[in-house]
Structures are given as structure tokens and as C-alpha cells.
Amino acid sequence: MSDALNPVTENDLHAYADGHMAVDDAARVETWLAEHPEDAARVAAWRSQNAAIRDMFAPYATTRPEDAALLAVQARRPILERLPLRAAAAVLLFALGTATGLGLPSLLGAPATATPIFKQASEAYAIYAREVRHPVEVWAGEKDHLVAWLGKRLGEKIVAPDLASAGYTLVGGRLVPVDGVAGALLMYEDKSGKRLTLLLGRTAKKNETAFQFASNGAVETLYWMDNGLAYAVSGEISREALRAVADLCYRQFQPA
Amino acid sequence: MLDLMPSLRRYARSLTRSDVDGEDLLQDSLERALVKRGQWSGGSLKAWAFSIMTNLYRNDTARATRRRTAPLDDAQDVPSTLAPPGDPLERRKLVAAIDSLAPDFRAVLMLVVVESMSYREVASLLQIPEGTVMSRLTRARAQIARILEADNVIPMRRSE
Numbered sequence: 001m002s003d004a005l006n007p008v009t010e011n012d013l014h015a016y017a018d019g020h021m022a023v024d025d026a027a028r029v030e031t032w033l034a035e036h037p038e039d040a041a042r043v044a045a046w047r048s049q050n051a052a053i054r055d056m057f058a059p060y061a062t063t064r065p066e067d068a069a070l071l072a073v074q075a076r077r078p079i080l081e082r083l084p085l086r087a088a089a090a091v092l093l094f095a096l097g098t099a100t101g102l103g104l105p106s107l108l109g110a111p112a113t114a115t116p117i118f119k120q121a122s123e124a125y126a127i128y129a130r131e132v133r134h135p136v137e138v139w140a141g142e143k144d145h146l147v148a149w150l151g152k153r154l155g156e157k158i159v160a161p162d163l164a165s166a167g168y169t170l171v172g173g174r175l176v177p178v179d180g181v182a183g184a185l186l187m188y189e190d191k192s193g194k195r196l197t198l199l200l201g202r203t204a205k206k207n208e209t210a211f212q213f214a215s216n217g218a219v220e221t222l223y224w225m226d227n228g229l230a231y232a233v234s235g236e237i238s239r240e241a242l243r244a245v246a247d248l249c250y251r252q253f254q255p256a
Numbered sequence: 257m258l259d260l261m262p263s264l265r266r267y268a269r270s271l272t273r274s275d276v277d278g279e280d281l282l283q284d285s286l287e288r289a290l291v292k293r294g295q296w297s298g299g300s301l302k303a304w305a306f307s308i309m310t311n312l313y314r315n316d317t318a319r320a321t322r323r324r325t326a327p328l329d330d331a332q333d334v335p336s337t338l339a340p341p342g343d344p345l346e347r348r349k350l351v352a353a354i355d356s357l358a359p360d361f362r363a364v365l366m367l368v369v370v371e372s373m374s375y376r377e378v379a380s381l382l383q384i385p386e387g388t389v390m391s392r393l394t395r396a397r398a399q400i401a402r403i404l405e406a407d408n409v410i411p412m413r414r415s416e
Contacts, residue, residue: 011390014397020374046397050369052350053270057370060278061266063258071257071286 008032013039017046117178118214118221121199121232124176124185125219129195129235136172136187146173150184150200156229158200160186161252166245168196178202178230196235198249203230211246213239222246226253257289260302263371267306270366271313273355281316285309303381306367310382314359353403361396364389 008029015021016029033040115123128135138146143160151158153175160170168188176185178201186198209225222242223232231253233246264285269278285308289296296304354362367378368389375393379386 010394014390014393015375018368042401045401049350049397049400052347053354053365053369056347056351057266057270057366060269061262063261064265067261068258071290 008039013043014046017043017050115179116214117199117201117230117232118212118223119216120178120201121197121223121234122214122216122219122221124199125195125197125221125234126216128174128185128187129197135195137174139172140170142172143170150175150186153182154184154200154202154229155182156202158184159252161198161249163188163196163245163248166241166248167191168245171195194235194237196233196237196245199230199232199234201230203228211243211250213242224250226250229253257286257301257305260305263302264305264309267366267371268309268313270370271309271359271362281309281313284312284316288312303377306371307381307383310363310367314363349404350400353400356403357396357399361392361399364392365396368393 012021012025012029016026016033021029033043138149140146140160147158147160150173160173163169167190169190171187171189173184173186176183176199178199181202183199183201186200188196188198203225206228207225208227211222211224214221214223218236219234220237220239220242221232221234222239222245223230224246225231231246231249233242233249235242235245265278265282268282268285269275272278272281285305289305289308292308354365357365363382364378367373367381368375373381375386375389379389382389
């Protein structure tokens with residue numbers, strides 16, 4: 001009746017379906033729905049979906065006997081055991097601060113922006129190489145997809161270097177933040193399960209640098225920049241072995 | 257915190273695709289909350305815990321990729337005694353439609369529908385304007401409607 005003066009908006013329909021409406025407003029919407037069967041049908045569909053979705057997850061709203069222990073044990077867990085998680089949290093903070101650009105909650109902390117590439121590389125190694133179940137996002141079985149995907153995110157065609165002559169085979173790769181933009185982390189493994197990571201990130205300038213070593217605890221990193229990309233190989237291996245791997249990478253990243 | 261466990265567990269499961277991922281997310285969130293408990297401002301513990309979980313979910317790219325590349329197996333994850341009533345085929349279609357939602361949309365839908373939060377609560381929890389909550393909710397429902405109409409498809413798209 002008073003449609004023109006008091007139109008029912010799309011938002012009103014959702015609020016009505018979700019039961020978030022004052023009584024007066026709800027009456028107004030009901031009047032509208034009586035005159036607009038299409039809207040009424042949509043609201044009815046949302047309501048039945050709401051009920052179905054609620055039913056779907058309602059069985060999970062339970063406590064389990066181990067819950068109290070879960071909270072207590074975690075609080076008391078030895079510091080050493082928690083370190084990888086803390087490191088993971090640090091990477092998450094970094095990703096949150098830089099990768100999404102969504103204006104994230106300040107409680108998540110400030111983004112780390114000035115971390116040198118070798119430090120980012122050794123941290124990525126420390127986190128992901130020790131992951132047993134989920135070291136990579138995409139496994140080597142889908143190598144073509146992996147390099148195409150990472151290359152696209154990186155904005156540069158890449159290859160996964162063949163390190164077989166050094167005794168390492170590709171495990172897979174994942175997307176990681178490098179200097180606040182998408183970078184690629186490739187992981188390799190030798191027969192004994194010892195792992196190496198190769199981090200690739202974009203650099204602001206197209207400069208070229210020599211190979212440079214850096215140590216971070218037990219993790220050695222060898223890094224260089226070449227043609228707009230920064231490369232860093234990290235592992236808990238000797239500098240000589242790392243050097244051999246970096247040579248292989250460097251040669252295979254050269255344009256033919 | 258213990259009082260929040262049922263709703264946190266339910267929310268974790270509503271965001272993820274499988275029981276395993278749901279429990280992983282729950283445990284990661286608890287760990288995170290305990291490590292960061294100094295940062296709790298003293299406001300609603302529930303909102304704080306939910307926002308930690310939402311952020312972990314939204315930013316865990318590994319988990320997101322697994323979810324998107326894994327075959328749809330949701331319905332089978334629920335033990336049959338717990339399975340909600342209703343036509344299994346219809347439910348499966350709805351599950352597929354929900355799984356196609358981007359994380360931000362899914363989170364809003366679940367907070368509104370499953371956790372029965374008001375739009376304002378969701379906005380403050382996600383630190384986004386209420387208008388954004390509404391537009392995500394609207395788009396989530398439009399997408400679900402589209403997919404249910406299309407009457408097929410299990411989303412198998414790769415993360416890009």
C-alpha cells in the first residue's frame with residue numbers, strides 16, 4: 001500500500017528471513033510479501049535453507065571429554081613444542097598484514113615489511129620443511145599445474161628445477177608471501193627425507209647480485225637476485241652442498 | 257572458554273569441509289587464542305575467539321587449497337546417526353552450493369545462520385561495515401540459489 005513511501009529493500013527481506021527485525025518492520029515486510037509472491041518465495045527458500053544448514057551442523061555443537069584437557073594441556077605445553085606454531089603464527093601475521101589488503105583487525109599485529117629475503121627464506125624453510133602432513137599445497141604429482149599456478153601468481157614464468165643430480169626430488173610447492181606479495185616456495189627432498197626449499201619472490205628492481213650465504217640457526221640459506229626475481233635456497237645442509245644445488249637452480253632459470 | 261567449545265566446534269565444522277579439517281581448525285584456533293591471550297581486550301570472549309577462528313580459516317591457504325581440490329565428501333563425514341533428516345540428495349546439493357562460496361561469504365553465512373548472530377555482531381566480529389555483511393550475505397544466497405537451480409555441479413575449481 002505504502003510501497004512508494006516505504007519500500008521493502010533486499011536487506012529487509014534478508015533480515016526478515018533471518019529473524020532480525022523489529023515487530024513493526026516485520027509487519028511491513030509481511031504486507032509486502034503478501035503482494036509480491038516472488039519475494040515471498042525467495043524468503044521461504046532462504047528460511048528452509050537456514051533450517052537445513054542449521055540442522056547440518058547442529059550435531060557438532062558438543063563438548064568432548066578431551067576438551068578440558070585440550071585447553072589445559074595446550075596452555076602448559078613445553079615451549080619448544082610450541083615454537084613451530086609460533087613461527088607459523090608469525091607467517092600468518094605476515095600474510096594477514098600484507099597479502100589480503102582487507103583492512104584486517106589490529107589485534108593481529110603489524111605487518112613485517114623489511115625482513116630480508118634470506119630471513120624470509122629460512123623462516124619459510126623452518127616452518128614448512130618440518131611439516132609432516134602438509135609440507136606443500138600442491139604436490140609434485142601435479143607439477144605442471146604447480147609451476148603454472150605459482151608462475152601466474154608470481155607474474156613470471158617459472159620452472160621447478162631438476163635437482164636429481166644433487167640427489168633431491170621435488171615434493172611440491174606452495175604460495176607464500178615474499179616482501180608482501182605472492183612468492184613461491186618449492187620443496188625438495190632426498191632419499192633420507194632431508195628437505196630443501198627454494199623461495200622465489202619478485203624484487204622491486206631488476207638487479208643482479210652474486211650468491212650470498214646467510215645462516216639462521218641450523219638453517220643455511222644461499223640467495224641471489226636475477227632479472228627481477230629473488231631466489232633463496234635453504235636447508236640444514238653444508239654450504240658446499242647448498243652451493244651445488246644453487247648452481248643447478250641458477251642454470252635452469254637461465255633463459256635458453 | 258570451555259563453555260564456548262560447542263559453538264566453536266560447530267562453527268569450525270561449518271567453515272570447513274570435513275570433520276578432520278574442522279577439528280584442526282578448532283585446535284589451531286585454541287592454540288592461537290592461548291598464545292595470544294594477552295591481546296584479549298576484555299570484551300566479548302566469544303567474539304574474540306570467533307574472530308581468531310575466522311581469520312585462521314580465511315588465511316590458511318593450505319587448508320583452503322585442500323578443501324577446493326578434495327572431492328566432495330561432506331555428507332559421508334557425518335556419522336549416520338548424527339545425519340540430519342531430509343532428502344540426502346537435496347542436502348548434498350546444498351552442501352555443494354555452500355562449498356562453492358568463497359571463505360568470506362561462507363563465514364558471514366555461517367555466523368548469521370548457524371551461530372544466529374545479528375548483522376551488527378557479525379560486522380563487529382569481522383571488523384567490516386554492516387553494509388558489507390549484508391552484501392556478502394545477499395551474494396552468498398544468490399550464489400546458492402544459482403547453483404541449486406543449475407541443479408548439478410560439485411565445485412572442483414583449483415585455487416588461483
